Amino acid sequence: MDRRTVQPATHRPRRGPPPRTAITGEPLAPALATVAGAQAAGTIGAEHVRHRQACEVDLARIAGPHTPDASRRAADRLMALVHPDGDFSDVDRARRRALIIGKQQADGMSKISGLLDPETRATFDAVLTKLAAPGMGNPHDDSPCVDGPPTTPSRP
Numbered sequence: 001m002d003r004r005t006v007q008p009a010t011h012r013p014r015r016g017p018p019p020r021t022a023i024t025g026e027p028l029a030p031a032l033a034t035v036a037g038a039q040a041a042g043t044i045g046a047e048h049v050r051h052r053q054a055c056e057v058d059l060a061r062i063a064g065p066h067t068p069d070a071s072r073r074a075a076d077r078l079m080a081l082v083h084p085d086g087d088f089s090d091v092d093r094a095r096r097r098a099l100i101i102g103k104q105q106a107d108g109m110s111k112i113s114g115l116l117d118p119e120t121r122a123t124f125d126a127v128l129t130k131l132a133a134p135g136m137g138n139p140h141d142d143s144p145c146v147d148g149p150p151t152t153p154s155r156p
Helices: 033-041 046-063 068-082 090-096 118-131
Strands: 098-104 110-115
Touching: 033 046, 046 068
Parallel strands: none
Antiparallel strands: 098 110
16 A cells, blocks of 8 residues: 555545634635645645654754754755655756856865756766776876776776
8 A cells, every 4th residue: 555645544524724814814825835735635634744744843953953054954864764756857856956166276176066967967977987997097107098998907
């Protein structure tokens, strides 16, 4: 049985979460529109909402004594545990992908960071598998091997 479906014993016909109203009485949109819509449709139940709230409490507890970067890493880890497959589209990935090359430092080195989409990651792995193999592109060789198998083993 799919663990994401609402169990028949716990599912009761729902009208969705109660409507929110402003202090003056006018209706407000749900705070979590996607969750409210899924609950109203019956695809998630109260237990799902409680798990979501527990995750939110954990993130709030973690965020207090940590930096925003540490909080983001904790949220990413929690998301990987709760929803390991993710539901990212190519549009989401395109929006998030980036490659940042920092200023060249005095020693000639540059810091690099970023996010690669799955296709670019596969290409990058293939390039590194070839060019970063032992004996390939060794600058200490008289003629560094950059094509084909290395002719001499790499030097330490």
